[in-house]
Amino acid sequence: MSPERLTAFSDGVIAVIITIMVLEIKVPGEEAGDTFKALVPMIPKFIAYLISFIYVGIYWNNHHHLFKLVRRINGSSLWANLILLFFLSLIPVTTAWSGEHYMSKAPVMLYGIVLMCCGIAYRYLVVTLTKCVKDNELLSEGIGDDFKGIISVVIYLMGIIAAMFYPPLGIVAYAAVALMWIIPDRRLETKIAHHKDE
Amino acid sequence: MSPERLTAFSDGVIAVIITIMVLEIKVPGEEAGDTFKALVPMIPKFIAYLISFIYVGIYWNNHHHLFKLVRRINGSSLWANLILLFFLSLIPVTTAWSGEHYMSKAPVMLYGIVLMCCGIAYRYLVVTLTKCVKDNELLSEGIGDDFKGIISVVIYLMGIIAAMFYPPLGIVAYAAVALMWIIPDRRLETKIAHHKDE
Amino acid sequence: MSPERLTAFSDGVIAVIITIMVLEIKVPGEEAGDTFKALVPMIPKFIAYLISFIYVGIYWNNHHHLFKLVRRINGSSLWANLILLFFLSLIPVTTAWSGEHYMSKAPVMLYGIVLMCCGIAYRYLVVTLTKCVKDNELLSEGIGDDFKGIISVVIYLMGIIAAMFYPPLGIVAYAAVALMWIIPDRRLETKIAHHKDE
Amino acid sequence: MSPERLTAFSDGVIAVIITIMVLEIKVPGEEAGDTFKALVPMIPKFIAYLISFIYVGIYWNNHHHLFKLVRRINGSSLWANLILLFFLSLIPVTTAWSGEHYMSKAPVMLYGIVLMCCGIAYRYLVVTLTKCVKDNELLSEGIGDDFKGIISVVIYLMGIIAAMFYPPLGIVAYAAVALMWIIPDRRLETKIAHHKDE
Numbered sequence: 001m002s003p004e005r006l007t008a009f010s011d012g013v014i015a016v017i018i019t020i021m022v023l024e025i026k027v028p029g030e031e032a033g034d035t036f037k038a039l040v041p042m043i044p045k046f047i048a049y050l051i052s053f054i055y056v057g058i059y060w061n062n063h064h065h066l067f068k069l070v071r072r073i074n075g076s077s078l079w080a081n082l083i084l085l086f087f088l089s090l091i092p093v094t095t096a097w098s099g100e101h102y103m104s105k106a107p108v109m110l111y112g113i114v115l116m117c118c119g120i121a122y123r124y125l126v127v128t129l130t131k132c133v134k135d136n137e138l139l140s141e142g143i144g145d146d147f148k149g150i151i152s153v154v155i156y157l158m159g160i161i162a163a164m165f166y167p168p169l170g171i172v173a174y175a176a177v178a179l180m181w182i183i184p185d186r187r188l189e190t191k192i193a194h195h196k197d198e
Numbered sequence: 199m200s201p202e203r204l205t206a207f208s209d210g211v212i213a214v215i216i217t218i219m220v221l222e223i224k225v226p227g228e229e230a231g232d233t234f235k236a237l238v239p240m241i242p243k244f245i246a247y248l249i250s251f252i253y254v255g256i257y258w259n260n261h262h263h264l265f266k267l268v269r270r271i272n273g274s275s276l277w278a279n280l281i282l283l284f285f286l287s288l289i290p291v292t293t294a295w296s297g298e299h300y301m302s303k304a305p306v307m308l309y310g311i312v313l314m315c316c317g318i319a320y321r322y323l324v325v326t327l328t329k330c331v332k333d334n335e336l337l338s339e340g341i342g343d344d345f346k347g348i349i350s351v352v353i354y355l356m357g358i359i360a361a362m363f364y365p366p367l368g369i370v371a372y373a374a375v376a377l378m379w380i381i382p383d384r385r386l387e388t389k390i391a392h393h394k395d396e
Numbered sequence: 397m398s399p400e401r402l403t404a405f406s407d408g409v410i411a412v413i414i415t416i417m418v419l420e421i422k423v424p425g426e427e428a429g430d431t432f433k434a435l436v437p438m439i440p441k442f443i444a445y446l447i448s449f450i451y452v453g454i455y456w457n458n459h460h461h462l463f464k465l466v467r468r469i470n471g472s473s474l475w476a477n478l479i480l481l482f483f484l485s486l487i488p489v490t491t492a493w494s495g496e497h498y499m500s501k502a503p504v505m506l507y508g509i510v511l512m513c514c515g516i517a518y519r520y521l522v523v524t525l526t527k528c529v530k531d532n533e534l535l536s537e538g539i540g541d542d543f544k545g546i547i548s549v550v551i552y553l554m555g556i557i558a559a560m561f562y563p564p565l566g567i568v569a570y571a572a573v574a575l576m577w578i579i580p581d582r583r584l585e586t587k588i589a590h591h592k593d594e
Numbered sequence: 595m596s597p598e599r600l601t602a603f604s605d606g607v608i609a610v611i612i613t614i615m616v617l618e619i620k621v622p623g624e625e626a627g628d629t630f631k632a633l634v635p636m637i638p639k640f641i642a643y644l645i646s647f648i649y650v651g652i653y654w655n656n657h658h659h660l661f662k663l664v665r666r667i668n669g670s671s672l673w674a675n676l677i678l679l680f681f682l683s684l685i686p687v688t689t690a691w692s693g694e695h696y697m698s699k700a701p702v703m704l705y706g707i708v709l710m711c712c713g714i715a716y717r718y719l720v721v722t723l724t725k726c727v728k729d730n731e732l733l734s735e736g737i738g739d740d741f742k743g744i745i746s747v748v749i750y751l752m753g754i755i756a757a758m759f760y761p762p763l764g765i766v767a768y769a770a771v772a773l774m775w776i777i778p779d780r781r782l783e784t785k786i787a788h789h790k791d792e
Contacts (some may be wrong), residue, residue: 005205005262007599012213012408015606020221022683023614027691034691034698053683057676064599064672078262079380082255089220089251097225097232104232182673203403203460210411210606218419276460277578280453287418287449295423295430302430401601401658408609416617474658475776478651485616485647493621493628500628 003073006081010063013085017092018056021049024096048099051175052091058181059088059118070129080128084121090114098171108167109160115174116156123149152177201271204279208261211283215290216254219247222294246297249373250289256379257286257316268327278326282319288312296369306365307358313372314354321347350375399469402477406459409481414452417445417488420495444495447571448487454577455484455514466525476524480517486510494567504563505556511570512552519545548573597667600675604657607679611686612650615643618690642693645769646685652775653682653712664723674722678715684708692765702761703754709768710750717743746771 025045028038094114098107123146159173223243226236292312296305321344357371421441424434490510494503519542555569619639622632688708692701717740753767 005209005265008206008602009209009213009258009262011599011603012210012411012606013217015408015603016214016217016412016610018679019607019610019614019683020217022687023221023617024225025687027618027687027694034695034700036700036704038700039704050680053676053680057673060603061669061672061676064603067599075259078259079255082251082259085216086248086251089217093220093223093225100225101232106232106234106236110234110237203407203463206404207407207411207456207460210408210609211415213606214412214415214610218415221419222423273457276457277453280449280457283414284446284449287415291418291421291423298423299430304432304434305430308432308435401605401661404602405605405609405654405658408606409613412610412613416613419617471655474655475651478647478655481612482644482647485613489616489619489621496621497628502628502630502632506630506633 003067003070006073006078007063007067010081010085011060014056014060014063014088017089018053018060021052021056021092021095024092024099025049044102045096045099048095048102051171051178052095054178054182055115055118056088056091058178059084059122062122062181066126066129073129077125077128080121080125084118084125087114087117087121091118102171103167105163105167108163108170112156112160112163112170112174115177116153116160119149119152119156123153148180152180155180201265201268204271204276205261205265208279208283209258212254212258212261212286215287216251216258219250219254219290219293222290222297223247242300243294243297246293246300249369249376250293252376252380253313253316254286254289256376257282257320260320260379264324264327271327275323275326278319278323282316282323285312285315285319289316300369301365303361303365306361306368310354310358310361310368310372313375314351314358317347317350317354321351346378350378353378399463399466402469402474403459403463406477406481407456410452410456410459410484413485413488414449414456417448417452417491420488420492421445440498441492441495444491444498447567447574448491450574450578451511451514452484452487454574455480455518458518458577462522462525469525473521473524476517476521480514480521483510483513483517487514498567499563501559501563504559504566508552508556508559508566508570511573512549512556515545515548515552519549544576548576551576597661597664600667600672601657601661604675604679605654608650608654608657608682611683612647612654615646615650615686615689618686618693619643638696639690639693642689642696645765645772646689648772648776649709649712650682650685652772653678653716656716656775660720660723667723671719671722674715674719678712678719681708681711681715685712696765697761699757699761702757702764706750706754706757706764706768709771710747710754713743713746713750717747742774746774749774 025042028034028042032038032041091114094107094111098111101107126146126149155173155177159170159177162173163170223240226232226240230236230239289312292305292309296309299305324344324347353371353375357368357375360371361368421438424430424438428434428437487510490503490507494507497503522542522545551569551573555566555573558569559566619636622628622636626632626635685708688701688705692705695701720740720743749767749771753764753771756767757764
């Protein structure tokens with residue numbers, strides 16, 4: 001099977017996820033008034049929205065780069081992709097909770113656990129696509145040993161543990177992983193470029 | 199007519215359905231606090247979300263496999279597809295209700311009725327595509343007598359009746375059907391593979 | 397310009413409209429309980445959802461048939477299409493209001509006004525596509541004099557006026573128009589079939 | 595990389611943004627009643643929805659025209675596009691706030707700031723596509739010096755300053771920019787037409 005509909009469906013789900021997050025940012029109520037001061041309590045929520053928008057954006061970017069090198073998919077990769085979408089769909093609600101309670105350990109740890117699950121699910125998707133499906137040799141070469149993916153999970157774990165003692169440290173760790181990934185996977189981009197030249 | 203726009207539209211609707219379900223999982227309120235304990239009352243809702251995510255995922259997967267073998271559609275198949283999407287769109291609200299009241303017979307029975315309607319609507323779509331439209335002979339051969347579809351409706355019915363006496367039994371029945379379908383339709387996959395080889 | 401992205405965007409907007417309508421059907425609250433009786437007050441809302449689902453489905457179907465015969469679009473047709481999407485986007489909220497107050501004239505009349513605006517906007521889109529753009533001669537022949545479109549507007553008007561005296565009469569009129577359109581535009585289907593045979 | 599998936603994803607996000615805005619228009623509550631009078635307090639919200647629908651429609655239109663001339667994208671243009679989508683996603687909530695408080699300076703100024711950020715982000719996307727990516731010479735010629743883009747930012751700034759003294763003046767300024775852009779970019783349309791003729 002070719003991956004056109006899988007990418008179209010994933011685009012749809014990710015587009016809805018990235019957009020419904022903004023529904024969490026509510027208009028200040030009547031009692032809060034209509035001044036710039038009314039916006040001050042919304043700042044942590046806004047920052048949480050910004051971080052999660054970047055995260056979902058990163059996943060969309062990497063998903064986009066990944067499937068540029070995928071020629072065929074099978075039933076297992078459809079499910080691996082759905083598992084990734086499932087964990088991505090949990091980002092909005094955990095974002096909203098830790099945006100409201102960024103000084104509390106439970107919300108910040110839960111946010112880190114969901115981000116780590118996303119990372120593992122993405123890795124599982126890559127493994128499924130490279131190991132179980134023929135015709136994706138190009139991808140296997142492009143991905144290599146996935147040093148960045150392993151490092152991310154380690155930093156997530158460190159962030160989750162750090163959040164047990166001082167929650168904002170966890171958020172710093174998650175932001176560090178985001179920064180590391182903002183640069184799209186150069187290995188794949190190089191591979192795609194080489195492939196097109198041949 | 200070729201089915202490209204039908205599949206694109208269905209992907210869009212299913213993507214929105216699968217993602218808005220997560221909106222039912224609300225951030226714990228201020229009074230519930232910011233500890234892991236605040237998450238405990240959300241566990242049944244989360245499990246209901248998980249089951250429904252799997253169900254909608256199964257329908258997307260089977261829809262995906264089905265249309266791999268469809269060459270032409272007509273006006274009747276457009277409507278048969280809309281009927282399926284209508285019943286799928288009722289899954290989020292019935293999920294939320296039975297997630298809150300998993301020990302009560304009305305929500306669990308209603309959930310089963312909606313799932314059964316989805317199953318029947320899917321079967322009706324398949325019949326419409328195979329019987330009323332030419333050029334889909336490949337599909338007719340691939341589908342066969344649809345033993346799995348008939349069994350599903352029987353188990354749904356048993357689950358709905360069982361829920362009248364002990365509601366969680368119904369949920370076990372629905373989960374059993376989901377498990378049976380997680381494996382995508384091998385008959386179609388084999389057919390697609392053969393078709394590509396020729 | 398070719399219409400691929402216009403149809404993709406329209407599919408997206410219509411998919412979101414048709415799915416967010418179901419968000420209006422809320423789970424019965426804690427005080428309403430968990431019995432089938434709790435569902436009784438939701439019946440008018442459910443019927444309103446069903447009618448609007450059918451209406452949006454009809455528009456998607458006709459839009460689908462229409463663009464099968466469109467070869468080129470221009471700036472004006474992009475805007476004509478956006479105007480149609482704007483009025484379609486008002487269907488969910490007017491549906492919800494007349495679902496709650498089906499015995500009151502204001503909600504039922506407003507619902508009819510929005511449906512009539514959708515009908516006029518659709519007609520305007522068709523006129524823009526046939527009159528202002530070259531290469532769509534096939535469409536002009538396929539559409540003909542649009543008897544059904546004119547009749548619909550007349551019935552909408554009659555329904556709006558009837559709703560001033562006895563609101564449910566309005567709903568009957570709108571349902572009659574829906575029934576008339578459930579059958580997709582045979583003229584276009586015939587035209588498409590002929591075109592493919594040549 | 596070719597831009598197909600980027601445009602598909604952008605269409606999805608913009609389709610969700612344009613449709614969730616209407617969720618802000620709530621059905622009048624039980625106490626407001628079921629008469630046409632109940633709609634009067636909703637008029638400013640409706641006008642705000644209309645203006646924002648037009649704005650998002652303009653961005654979709656221009657995005658559509660822009661990518662007609664784009665042959666290749668790179669990692670930077672993926673991010674430039676995400677930045678634009680981020681600011682567009684803030685339009686619904688700032689619309690809702692200034693729709694409720696159109697006589698207050700904070701909401702109207704914030705609305706202008708978000709619109710200005712959208713304008714700058716769009717300009718940044720265009721620059722990224724023309725300067726950093728080869729194969730888009732056609733686009734560079736088509737865009738020219740972007741007089742309209744610069745004028746827009748100047749009018750936004752004037753509107754934001756005017757809103758400090760008399761808020762409705764700001765809304766007039768934003769509406770003026772919208773009017774200026776309703777006509778899609780003729781320069782690009784001409785360029786596309788020429789390109790097709792060759």
